[in-house]
Amino acid sequence: MGNVEQTYHTQQYEFTLQTNSGKKVIITAYGMERITGPVSKLNSEVLKSLFPEYDPDSLQRKSNHVDVLLGCDYFGLHPKHEEARCGDNLSIMSGELGVCLQGAHPELVEGTKHDSNLAKVIHEVNVKVETYQLHLEDHPQFNLSSPSPPPCSAEADQPSYNMTSGVHLAREKRQESQLGNFIEGEELGTETSPRCGSCRCGKCPILGHTYSFKEEQELKIIRENLEYDDSNQRWITSYPWIVDPRNLPDNYNVALATLEKTERTLQKDELWANTYKEQMNDMVHRKVARPLTSLEIQQWKGPIFYISHLAVFNPKSNSTPVRIVFNSSQVYKGVSLNSCLAKGPDCYMNNLIGILLRWREEAVALVGDIRKMFNSVHLKELEKHCHRFLWRGLELDRPPDVYVMERVNMGDTPAPAISTEAIYKTADRFKDDSPEAAELLKKSSYVDDLIDSRPTVSCALKVAEEAENMLAKGGFSVKCWQLSGEESPRKTARGVNTEEFGKPLNMLKGT
Numbered sequence: 001m002g003n004v005e006q007t008y009h010t011q012q013y014e015f016t017l018q019t020n021s022g023k024k025v026i027i028t029a030y031g032m033e034r035i036t037g038p039v040s041k042l043n044s045e046v047l048k049s050l051f052p053e054y055d056p057d058s059l060q061r062k063s064n065h066v067d068v069l070l071g072c073d074y075f076g077l078h079p080k081h082e083e084a085r086c087g088d089n090l091s092i093m094s095g096e097l098g099v100c101l102q103g104a105h106p107e108l109v110e111g112t113k114h115d116s117n118l119a120k121v122i123h124e125v126n127v128k129v130e131t132y133q134l135h136l137e138d139h140p141q142f143n144l145s146s147p148s149p150p151p152c153s154a155e156a157d158q159p160s161y162n163m164t165s166g167v168h169l170a171r172e173k174r175q176e177s178q179l180g181n182f183i184e185g186e187e188l189g190t191e192t193s194p195r196c197g198s199c200r201c202g203k204c205p206i207l208g209h210t211y212s213f214k215e216e217q218e219l220k221i222i223r224e225n226l227e228y229d230d231s232n233q234r235w236i237t238s239y240p241w242i243v244d245p246r247n248l249p250d251n252y253n254v255a256l257a258t259l260e261k262t263e264r265t266l267q268k269d270e271l272w273a274n275t276y277k278e279q280m281n282d283m284v285h286r287k288v289a290r291p292l293t294s295l296e297i298q299q300w301k302g303p304i305f306y307i308s309h310l311a312v313f314n315p316k317s318n319s320t321p322v323r324i325v326f327n328s329s330q331v332y333k334g335v336s337l338n339s340c341l342a343k344g345p346d347c348y349m350n351n352l353i354g355i356l357l358r359w360r361e362e363a364v365a366l367v368g369d370i371r372k373m374f375n376s377v378h379l380k381e382l383e384k385h386c387h388r389f390l391w392r393g394l395e396l397d398r399p400p401d402v403y404v405m406e407r408v409n410m411g412d413t414p415a416p417a418i419s420t421e422a423i424y425k426t427a428d429r430f431k432d433d434s435p436e437a438a439e440l441l442k443k444s445s446y447v448d449d450l451i452d453s454r455p456t457v458s459c460a461l462k463v464a465e466e467a468e469n470m471l472a473k474g475g476f477s478v479k480c481w482q483l484s485g486e487e488s489p490r491k492t493a494r495g496v497n498t499e500e501f502g503k504p505l506n507m508l509k510g511t
Contacts, residue, residue: 017077019096025077027068035066046107050086059092059101185356211345218342222417226425229378234475235422236378240342240414245303245386248340251332255306258330259390259400262310266394272322273394276311279324280391288375291401292388305337305386307409326389328411337386337412344417349446358444359451365484366460368450368467374419375407376476416447426474437466450478457483 011031016024039061047056070077079095079102090103104110211219221240229236266273283289308330311322328337359365370376379387387405392398408415424442431438440463444452450467454460460483468478480489 017097019077020098021096023096025074027070027074029068035069039064039066040110042101042108046105047101050090050105050107051084051092054084054092058099215345218344218414219348219417219421221342222344222414222421223425226377226418226422228425228429228474232475233473234376234378235425236380237383237408237418237422238380239383239386239412240344241340242342243335243340245305245340245382248303248305248337248386249333249335250304251306254330254332255308255388255390256400258308258310258327259392263394263396265311266322269321272311275320275322276324277393279320280393283324286372286375288372288407289389289403289405291391291403297402300385302382303386304388306388306390307337307405307411309389309391326405326409326411328409328413341413343413348417348420350443352446355444355446355451359453362453362455364454364457364460366450366452366454366464367482368464369479369489370423370448370450370471371477371479373423373448373476374410374415376474377408377419377422378475379406379408420445420447422474423471423476426470426476430470430473433470434463434466436463437470440467441470 013029013031015027015029017027018024041064042060044056044060047054047059051059077096079093079097079100081094082091083094083099084092086105090101090105090108093100093102218240222237225238225240227236228234266276280289284291307326307328309324309326312325314320314323329339330336331339384404384406387409389403389405390400391403392400408418423445427438427441440450440452444450452460452463454463461481464478464481471478482489
């Protein structure tokens with residue numbers, strides 16, 4: 001499963017290596033029980049036949065176990081000079097630490113037993129820390145753990161040595177992070193991003209423009225592709241293709257193999273399997289996806305592409321331990337769905353500084369959450385069939401059904417720009433209904449959050465209801481609203497599904 005982390009308790013060591021040239025290099029390393037299994041000896045007769053000019057003993061491994069594994073931090077010690085070669089994949093390399101054999105050959109059979117520790121990454125260790133005691137006047141609000149130590153004398157040049165526990169270290173890091181985040185937030189808008197006047201990287205916006213030329217052209221395509229459906233009050237879009245979708249390869253077998261791998265993973269845990277099935281059923285219930293009939297499959301003669309889905313571990317939730325992720329970036333024959341699509345601006349959203357200033361301007365703060373924002377924009381027929389996927393409800397004794405995505409998929413490259421532009425177009429289209437609500441949607445929205453402030457509670461509730469009604473005309477819905485001074489979110493004017501909240505939610509906590 002993805003996103004799984006495991007913590008190991010270890011120690012940090014420091015030692016010195018002397019190279020062949022006499023240079024001494026200080027190495028900092030983390031201790032492990034073992035790096036890999038016992039190292040096998042190479043066949044001397046094979047070595048002699050492959051490199052007759054070299055003594056086989058000089059190419060032989062000197063020990064049956066690995067003491068130190070040097071990574072990219074010590075790339076200068078890696079062997080880089082090729083002295084001899086046998087075929088395309090086997091070479092004798094020399095470096096600061098001597099000669100070694102590098103690569104592979106069919107006649108050289110590897111007998112080393114690899115250990116799973118090779119795939120582990122150590123994130124935090126207990127280390128011996130050398131600190132210099134200095135007296136600093138701290139604000140009491142940021143001194144959360146314990147009273148300040150007494151002022152130190154002038155003995156600042158005397159080091160003290162402490163063994164710092166992992167828990168204490170984590171607490172100090174958290175406090176430093178809180179203080180740093182507060183100061184960084186207060187300094188928003190006071191810094192500039194220096195850039196030369198003749199920037200030619202192509203990524204920076206040209207003078208007088210918000211986006212680069214490429215981003216502006218991609219955004220223009222996205223805007224032109226959005227069409228409003230008056231009868232159903234919703235937005236429908238085609239995708240900004242930069243590659244003709246008719247050239248997409250048939251990747252059914254890859255999608256099937258990924259499905260089978262996902263099924264094997266889900267079968268190991270009943271809770272994960274049930275959660276995954278419930279999420280799939282919810283997508284069908286919300287009409288985000290639907291199964292194709294055999295007749296629809298036969299009649300469609302346009303482009304076809306399958307997107308794989310997989311289970312991703314969700315450690316922050318006990319009720320939903322896994323969630324579905326559709327991988328639009330999976331590559332097949334050098335092509336992925338996302339590689340064929342224009343992205344639009346990297347940051348097609350309102351300026352966060354302006355939003356925060358307006359949010360702190362009035363007495364009553366207001367925050368709203370748009371429900372399933374990306375899934376609120378519908379796809380045209382071609383895009384649906386380029387978003388096919390396989391599913392059979394974990395019934396392994398039958399062939400999988402073919403589904404299509406009916407709405408914009410969150411994992412697609414242009415999804416953020418498409419959904420954001422749909423909200424802006426909704427505000428422009430219905431601004432006469434409520435200029436205040438339209439301004440909120442256009443200037444005070446940030447991804448799927450609506451952030452604003454009003455002088456009174458009644459004014460805040462009024463603009464919230466008007467904004468919600470305006471969004472509904474574009475096919476969007478608001479999950480909930482939160483006002484400052486209230487512990488839990490309010491029900492929206494159109495009602496809220498309280499089952500969406502697994503525990504009491506306070507969207508203004510910590511702000």
